[in-house]
Amino acid sequence: MKFIVSIFVTALLAFSMGLLLPWWSIAIAGLISGLSIPQKLIFSMLSSFIAIFLFWGFMAFFISLSNDHILARRISILVLKQDNPILLVLVTALIGGITGGISSLTGRSLILMFKKP
Amino acid sequence: MKYVRFIFFLLLNSGLVFVLNSRSILPLPLGEFLSVQEGIWQNAESVNASYNEKIKIVGMEGKAEVYFDDRLVPHIFAEKENDAYFVQGYLHAKFRLWQMEFQTHAAAGRISEIVGDKGINFDKTQRRIGMVFAAENALGEMEKDPLSKAAIDAYTSGINQYISSLQTSQLPIEYKILGYQPEAWTNLKTALFTKQMTNNLAGYDRDFEFTNALKVLGEDNFRILYSDLADSLYPVIPKGTVYQAPAITLNAPETADSLYFKRKDTIQIAEEFKPNPSNGSNNWVLDGSKTKSGNPILSNDPHLGLTLPSIWYEIQIHTPEYNSYGVSFPGIPGVVIGFNDNIAFGFTNAGRDVKDYYQIQFKNDKRKEYWFDNEWKFASQRIEQIKVKNQPIVKDTVSYTIFGPVTYDKSFKTDLTESQSYALRWVAHDSSNILKMWLLLNRAQNYDDYKTAIGYFNVPGQNMIFASKTGDIALWQQASFPLRWKDQGLFVMPGTDSSYMWKGYIPSEENPHIVNPVEGYISSANQRAADSSYPYFIPGNYEVYRAITINRKLAAISNATISDMMALQNDNYNVFAEEARPILLQFVDKSALTKEEKKYLGMVETWNLINDPKEKGTVCFVAWWDSLHANVFNDDLNQSKVPLLKPEKFVLLEALEKNSAFKFVDNINTPIQETLTTQVTSALKKAAKHLAELEKEDKIEWAKFKNTTVYHLLKTNAMAFARTGLMNGGGHGIINASQHDHGPSWRMIVELTTPTKAYGIYPGGQDGNPGSKFYDSFVDKWTKGEYYALWVMNDNDIKDKRVKWKMTFSSN
Numbered sequence: 026m027k028f029i030v031s032i033f034v035t036a037l038l039a040f041s042m043g044l045l046l047p048w049w050s051i052a053i054a055g056l057i058s059g060l061s062i063p064q065k066l067i068f069s070m071l072s073s074f075i076a077i078f079l080f081w082g083f084m085a086f087f088i089s090l091s092n093d094h095i096l097a098r099r100i101s102i103l104v105l106k107q108d109n110p111i112l113l114v115l116v117t118a119l120i121g122g123i124t125g126g127i128s129s130l131t132g133r134s135l136i137l138m139f140k141k142p
Numbered sequence: 143m144k145y146v147r148f149i150f151f152l153l154l155n156s157g158l159v160f161v162l163n164s165r166s167i168l169p170l171p172l173g174e175f176l177s178v179q180e181g182i183w184q185n186a187e188s189v190n191a192s193y194n195e196k197i198k199i200v201g202m203e204g205k206a207e208v209y210f211d212d213r214l215v216p217h218i219f220a221e222k223e224n225d226a227y228f229v230q231g232y233l234h235a236k237f238r239l240w241q242m243e244f245q246t247h248a249a250a251g252r253i254s255e256i257v258g259d260k261g262i263n264f265d266k267t268q269r270r271i272g273m274v275f276a277a278e279n280a281l282g283e284m285e286k287d288p289l290s291k292a293a294i295d296a297y298t299s300g301i302n303q304y305i306s307s308l309q310t311s312q313l314p315i316e317y318k319i320l321g322y323q324p325e326a327w328t329n330l331k332t333a334l335f336t337k338q339m340t341n342n343l344a345g346y347d348r349d350f351e352f353t354n355a356l357k358v359l360g361e362d363n364f365r366i367l368y369s370d371l372a373d374s375l376y377p378v379i380p381k382g383t384v385y386q387a388p389a390i391t392l393n394a395p396e397t398a399d400s401l402y403f404k405r406k407d408t409i410q411i412a413e414e415f416k417p418n419p420s421n422g423s424n425n426w427v428l429d430g431s432k433t434k435s436g437n438p439i440l441s442n443d444p445h446l447g448l449t450l451p452s453i454w455y456e457i458q459i460h461t462p463e464y465n466s467y468g469v470s471f472p473g474i475p476g477v478v479i480g481f482n483d484n485i486a487f488g489f490t491n492a493g494r495d496v497k498d499y500y501q502i503q504f505k506n507d508k509r510k511e512y513w514f515d516n517e518w519k520f521a522s523q524r525i526e527q528i529k530v531k532n533q534p535i536v537k538d539t540v541s542y543t544i545f546g547p548v549t550y551d552k553s554f555k556t557d558l559t560e561s562q563s564y565a566l567r568w569v570a571h572d573s574s575n576i577l578k579m580w581l582l583l584n585r586a587q588n589y590d591d592y593k594t595a596i597g598y599f600n601v602p603g604q605n606m607i608f609a610s611k612t613g614d615i616a617l618w619q620q621a622s623f624p625l626r627w628k629d630q631g632l633f634v635m636p637g638t639d640s641s642y643m644w645k646g647y648i649p650s651e652e653n654p655h656i657v658n659p660v661e662g663y664i665s666s667a668n669q670r671a672a673d674s675s676y677p678y679f680i681p682g683n684y685e686v687y688r689a690i691t692i693n694r695k696l697a698a699i700s701n702a703t704i705s706d707m708m709a710l711q712n713d714n715y716n717v718f719a720e721e722a723r724p725i726l727l728q729f730v731d732k733s734a735l736t737k738e739e740k741k742y743l744g745m746v747e748t749w750n751l752i753n754d755p756k757e758k759g760t761v762c763f764v765a766w767w768d769s770l771h772a773n774v775f776n777d778d779l780n781q782s783k784v785p786l787l788k789p790e791k792f793v794l795l796e797a798l799e800k801n802s803a804f805k806f807v808d809n810i811n812t813p814i815q816e817t818l819t820t821q822v823t824s825a826l827k828k829a830a831k832h833l834a835e836l837e838k839e840d841k842i843e844w845a846k847f848k849n850t851t852v853y854h855l856l857k858t859n860a861m862a863f864a865r866t867g868l869m870n871g872g873g874h875g876i877i878n879a880s881q882h883d884h885g886p887s888w889r890m891i892v893e894l895t896t897p898t899k900a901y902g903i904y905p906g907g908q909d910g911n912p913g914s915k916f917y918d919s920f921v922d923k924w925t926k927g928e929y930y931a932l933w934v935m936n937d938n939d940i941k942d943k944r945v946k947w948k949m950t951f952s953s954n
Contacts, residue, residue, distance in 0.1 A: 040179075043177075043178075043179040043180070044179070047174065047177075047180060048162075048163075048173050048174045048177030048179070048180050048181065049159050049162075049163060049173065051177075052155065052159050056155075080178075081176075081177075081178050084178040084179075084183070085176075085178050085183050088178065088183045088184075089183070089186055091186075091188040091189065091190065092186035092187060092188060092189060092913060093189050093915065095186065095189070095912075095913060095914070095915060095917075096182065096183075096185055096186035096187075096315075096912060096913030097186065099862045099863055099912050099913075100182055100862070102861075102862035103319075103860065103861075103862035103863075104170065113176075116176065117176040117178065117183070120162065120172055120173060120176055121176075121177075121178075123158070124158060124159065124162065124173060127151065127154055127155045127158055128155050128159075130151040130154075130155070131148070131151040131152050131154075131155040134144065134147050134148040134151050135148050135152075137144055137147075137148075138144040138145055138147075138148050
């Protein structure tokens with residue numbers, strides 16, 4: 026349950042901060058999640074990864090869907106050298122997810138450093 | 143242990159964010175770039191996006207409404223004329239901001255700021271031909287005139303209104319790819335835009351190559367190879383027109399024979415970034431006697447580099463003063479090619495030489511004093527500061543002489559010696575207010591208004607075609623064209639002597655023109671405006687063949703309709719091949735050919751002379767003729783390492799028509815005497831090898847061979863934003879002038895009935911955003927040669943079904 030809540034909270038935090046801050050606010054969201062939600066290190070990482078992966082993945086997908094994938098096709102050719110809008114969505118989600126997950130590791134491992142076993 | 147773990151994650155984390163935020167490790171900052179709230183996803187516009195908007199502006203004189211139709215063409219209704227330019231600026235910025243800034247950065251020699259050090263040579267060239275100097279001079283004149291000053295001020299504020307409302311996430315995608323931010327627009331940028339067009343259309347120059355050709359090949363050969371007067375010329379002003387004696391005649395300076403025609407050295411300058419010599423256009427107009435409706439029909443298709451976003455933006459401007467429709471240039475206010483409720487207007491390039499180089503003798507390598515009329519004269523110097531992305535500023539000192547800026551000297555082209563410095567005299571540097579021509583044309587009601595308007599235009603020389611609802615048709619070749627003594631300006635001139643300077647311009651009343659001719663039609667297609675009976679010396683870069691086909695068709699036509707004009711603009715007939723093929727077929731030695739070579743010969747024999755997309759004969763003919771051209775001339779042109787130009791196609795064709803023993807047919811590098819038969823046959827053999835390869839790659843059909851492509855402005859760096867492989871016909875010298883990346887950038891036909899009937903299309907779309915469905919929405923229809931009906935909206939059409947969105951601008 027804590028795991029699920031942590032996913033929602035992290036995603037919501039990332040979204041809200043993203044309204045004002047640059048893209049790296051997803052790292053801050055992951056960091057805060059790691060600092061404040063007590064979980065095992067691995068769950069902290071996973072929950073933040075999933076949170077940002079889903080947030081970026083869904084948002085990119087739905088934006089692209091309502092765009093008939095016009096832009097994603099072009100950008101996938103430009104960046105990935107292949108006409109594959111869905112792959113671009115996945116790459117987007119992965120980059121977001123990894124950033125969030127690793128940030129969460131940083132936050133959580135800082136807390137765990139001071140915690141007695 | 144936990145301490146180490148934390149440090150490890152911290153380093154990994156900051157390293158990752160750094161990499162994803164930087165351009166120094168990956169080519170793109172992927173975090174920022176792919177961010178859903180900030181990056182490219184924000185440029186993916188919903189296909190159902192609404193463009194409805196209410197915009198509050200401080201300082202608008204009245205109210206303005208913009209109605210967008212289903213093609214995203216704005217119909218601007220403004221209570222005050224200047225508000226219309228404000229709105230036009232706002233819309234240009236909203237849909238084309240990156241392009242406007244990129245093009246004016248290019249004009250000003252500021253590309254290195256965006257692309258880094260690979261742009262430095264280009265930037266130096268732009269500054270050294272005096273682009274900014276020219277724009278400043280033009281701006282001074284524009285701002286002296288109240289009408290144009292008010293228009294340009296309003297236009298600039300409109301653009302800046304949009305820029306200041308722009309959030310980072312909404313930046314055009316090219317900024318996100320290249321990593322920079324837009325700056326404020328200025329009136330100078332509008333002037334720079336006009337100079338960029340001027341350079342495209344009146345910047346092609348051959349002084350250095352001609353100087354070399356004269357020296358290397360000799361005067362007789364020069365005149366044979368580089369004549370601009372074709373026998374088959376069909377001039378804009380019909381042959382047989384009687385010209386009055388010229389108001390002014392000039393004689394060559396006494397020293398011309400020794401100092402000008404017989405100069406001692408060649409010039410090792412390979413000019414880079416020359417404008418495409420194919421930049422041109424077709425236009426024609428029929429009066430009521432030739433049309434079914436009895437009203438004039440005007441047609442125009444300007445041939446420019448085909449780009450996305452397009453150079454054109456379609457627009458209607460409705461103000462109390464006028465109601466005009468057509469295409470505009472994002473970068474300047476007003477309609478550039480179009481029509482209003484009374485008249486229609488269009489342009490083709492005149493191609494006249496208005497750009498001359500003078501050899502300057504500097505006192506020393508400081509280049510501050512130069513020898514002129516027997517004394518040392520001071521040159522002013524302009525220190526150009528070229529900002530380079532991620533690198534220190536590059537400084538470049540450009541000396542300005544009485545002629546103009548010194549474009550080439552040892553500090554720029556290290557191959558040159560200290561005594562070889564070349565200053566540029568170019569009409570583009572003169573101060574003038576060409577913007578005013580368009581402001582006046584937009585409201586012109588009749589021939590006299592048109593005549594007044596075009597008087598403001600000094601460069602680039604244009605064939606300005608006109609028709610009115612009162613039934614008048616006209617064409618003036620208008621600009622400031624320098625008076626020249628015979629052969630003046632073909633070659634580099636001595637810069638030490640005022641007698642070689644330009645002595646003024648041809649009186650504008652004597653510029654080639656034609657008004658309501660008995661033939662009932664007028665046309666121009668970048669050919670020489672007049673034959674040799676025109677009483678002034680008018681060298682230039684002229685096309686020959688489109689004019690022949692157009693005149694042939696227009697002479698024959700009667701009861702013409704708009705659909706006849708559409709067919710004509712898309713006509714693929716190859717009149718050059720009509721004349722050239724008989725020579726190939728007559729002189730080829732069939733007995734020397736292999737089976738495969740005979741096959742390609744057969745394709746040329748049976749070809750219908752039409753450059754249609756599927757024709758294989760076109761490809762075979764072009765390959766064969768080009769190969770013959772190389773066979774005949776390459777030995778002569780390669781005998782020297784200095785830059786020389788290939789002679790024009792008509793030169794070889796007309797020489798061979800007159801004499802199959804044309805002296806250049808012989809290859810000077812072989813002991814034997816080649817005949818035309820040897821050359822034509824060997825040309826086919828060489829072409830056949832190439833054709834066999836093309837056939838293997840399935841590229842022997844004309845459209846596949848030509849691969850018409852509309853490149854993004856970033857060219858091969860952004861092929862994902864280009865449209866390639868368009869299956870259309872046409873080509874160089876064909877009315878449908880579609881080449882690989884160049885061609886009819888806007889096709890327009892206007893019938894001056896009441897109400898006006900007009901059709902048009904351009905190979906692009908109204909929105910410059912590659913993430914919009916309007917980015918390239920016109921391309922497929924353009925490829926097929928189809929048109930859109932241009933809807934001139936009226937006040938009472940607000941409820942019309944064609945209105946899709948509405949934007950309002952008001953001060954409260």
